[in-house]
Amino acid sequence: MARWLKRGETADVKAQSDRKVRDIVEAALLDIEQRGDTAIRDMSIKFDGWDREDYRLSQSEIDMAVESLSPQERKDIEFAQTQVRNFAQIQRGSMLDVEVETMPGVVLGHRHVPINAAGCYVPGGKYPLLASAHMSVITAKVAGVQRVVTCAPPFQGKPARAIVAAQAMAGADAIYALGGIQAIGAMAIGTESIDPVDILVGPGNAFVAEAKRQLFGRVGIDLFAGPTETLIIADEIGCDPEMAATDILGQVEHGPDSPGVLLTNSEKFALATIAEIERLLQILPTADYARKAWEAFGEVIVADDYAEMVSIADDIASEHVQVMTADPDFFLNNMTNYGALFLGARTNVSFGDKVIGTNHTLPTKKAARYTGGLWVGKFLKTCTYQRVLTDEASTLVGEYCSRLCALEGFAGHGEQANIRVRRFGGRNVPYAGQAEPSELTRA
Ligand SMILES: NC(=O)c1ccc[n+]([C@@H]2O[C@H](COP(=O)([O-])OP(=O)(O)OC[C@H]3O[C@@H](n4cnc5c(N)ncnc54)[C@H](O)[C@@H]3O)[C@@H](O)[C@H]2O)c1
Ligand SMILES: [Zn+2]
Numbered sequence: 163m164a165r166w167l168k169r170g171e172t173a174d175v176k177a178q179s180d181r182k183v184r185d186i187v188e189a190a191l192l193d194i195e196q197r198g199d200t201a202i203r204d205m206s207i208k209f210d211g212w213d214r215e216d217y218r219l220s221q222s223e224i225d226m227a228v229e230s231l232s233p234q235e236r237k238d239i240e241f242a243q244t245q246v247r248n249f250a251q252i253q254r255g256s257m258l259d260v261e262v263e264t265m266p267g268v269v270l271g272h273r274h275v276p277i278n279a280a281g282c283y284v285p286g287g288k289y290p291l292l293a294s295a296h297m298s299v300i301t302a303k304v305a306g307v308q309r310v311v312t313c314a315p316p317f318q319g320k321p322a323r324a325i326v327a328a329q330a331m332a333g334a335d336a337i338y339a340l341g342g343i344q345a346i347g348a349m350a351i352g353t354e355s356i357d358p359v360d361i362l363v364g365p366g367n368a369f370v371a372e373a374k375r376q377l378f379g380r381v382g383i384d385l386f387a388g389p390t391e392t393l394i395i396a397d398e399i400g401c402d403p404e405m406a407a408t409d410i411l412g413q414v415e416h417g418p419d420s421p422g423v424l425l426t427n428s429e430k431f432a433l434a435t436i437a438e439i440e441r442l443l444q445i446l447p448t449a450d451y452a453r454k455a456w457e458a459f460g461e462v463i464v465a466d467d468y469a470e471m472v473s474i475a476d477d478i479a480s481e482h483v484q485v486m487t488a489d490p491d492f493f494l495n496n497m498t499n500y501g502a503l504f505l506g507a508r509t510n511v512s513f514g515d516k517v518i519g520t521n522h523t524l525p526t527k528k529a530a531r532y533t534g535g536l537w538v539g540k541f542l543k544t545c546t547y548q549r550v551l552t553d554e555a556s557t558l559v560g561e562y563c564s565r566l567c568a569l570e571g572f573a574g575h576g577e578q579a580n581i582r583v584r585r586f587g588g589r590n591v592p593y594a595g596q597a598e599p600s601e602l603t604r605a
Contacts, residue, residue: 164466167432167463180372184376186343187376195347198353206341210341212315214339227321227330235324240331242517243300246300248519250300253537259274265559268555269551270548273547276307277361278309279311279360280298280310280361282364284298284312284313297521300332300333302363302541304538309357310334311359312338316339346362359381362374362377363383363541367389387481387536390420392422392481392483392511396425396485396487400506403435403438406426410424410460418451422460422461423460423462426471471493478499479499479531482500484504485506521535524536557582557589559579561587563578574594
């Protein structure tokens with residue numbers, strides 16, 4: 163039986179803070195609905211101390227941001243964007259349109275049709291997370307989205323130059339310096355200055371994730387991608403306590419609400435990792451967020467064996483799962499609930515976050531039970547179509563359809579089938595369930 167050497171905050175405390183965020187978001191979205199740009203501006207001033215006449219960046223502001231990059235910064239961003247684009251293109255290539263004759267004369271197909279307009283949120287409250295620009299904007303463009311609007315909050319009082327450069331280099335069609343609920347609300351609801359989009363994507367803090375959740379239905383959303391979570395599955399063979407501690411702290415630095423969990427089969431390893439976390443918290447420059455997150459949400463679990471580790475990990479359904487054990491493939495082959503897996507000690511979440519090419523926008527709060535992360539497929543609608551090529555096929559399907567409609571009491575549907583049985587099969591079928599063929603049927 164697994165033992166918890168350290169537990170995170172209870173469900174009660176989490177639910178309370180969820181409720182608070184939900185109420186703030188609900189009121190804010192209503193305000194945007196009613197007052198449009200004026201509400202956006204008021205909220206931007208209130209939450210970010212950020213006031214502008216027009217929050218859309220001009221071409222010269224965008225050019226300045228790109229030109230401000232040093233040659234090395236530019237190459238590094240280009241390298242990351244190339245990896246993300248490349249993998250997105252490979253994934254797009256794996257999605258085939260189909261068209262098949264399922265019965266003689268019956269042709270069914272589907273096409274992956276790009277969504278017309280996407281709103282890509284790039285978080286930037288605590289850190290200017292330029293990587294999110296590659297993840298959302300490039301992936302949308304690879305999918306074939308025509309209009310890609312992107313928003314990021316100001317950072318230290320002005321648009322973050324690296325985010326703006328990354329948004330532009332990724333191919334954004336319009337860039338707004340707006341953060342939080344006001345950005346999400348503006349893109350989804352539309353205002354005098356922003357045309358509404360069809361889908362919202364990208365990660366963000368609790369307010370951003372909740373705003374997307376509330377707007378779902380009115381627009382599409384990629385997934386629930388809130389505050390970062392990380393789960394380190396480790397044993398004494400696969401890594402060492404310093405590495406496990408480094409990988410937990412590397413992600414809990416995202417913010418004070420980011421859970422970091424160690425799941426191991428060795429108590430000795432667990433205790434050594436806890437000690438390493440304490441040691442590293444003394445020297446990590448971002449320890450302020452990291453310590454709060456570790457104290458409130460950090461967990462350390464000692465399980466008996468790999469099978470129990472898989473079952474606990476599936477229950478946690480963490481956004482990121484690093485597996486640094488003697489046999490990482492055991493977890494790849496057996497785990498079902500995770501946003502993304504990082505197998506072996508040679509990779510880690512930071513590679514995925516910044517550069518390696520897989521998407522970093524991933525499900526949180528157990529959304530990994532029902533979805534993977536953002537990918538090119540989220541910008542595509544898989545839409546079906548059909549044709550019936552012969553009179554025989556139309557008649558055959560029509561007769562089945564007619565009887566099935568009668569079972570449901572759907573006379574109008576039944577008649578859609580019947581008229582085809584008459585026209586294409588030359589049969590004298592009575593009108594809509596009447597016993598005798600009527601003159602109305604013109605068969
Ligand atoms: N799930 C994922 O895939 C993933 C990936 C990367 C980052 N993240 C998460 O993204 C988040 C980024 O958060 P962030 O805060 O740095 O930036 P952010 O851009 O998500 O949020 C900043 C905005 O939040 C709004 N805000 C802040 N406090 C508010 C309040 N009290 N009421 C209303 N609005 C408020 C402000 O308008 C501000 O512009 C982190 O939690 C990080 O873990 C998640
Ligand atoms: Zn991260």
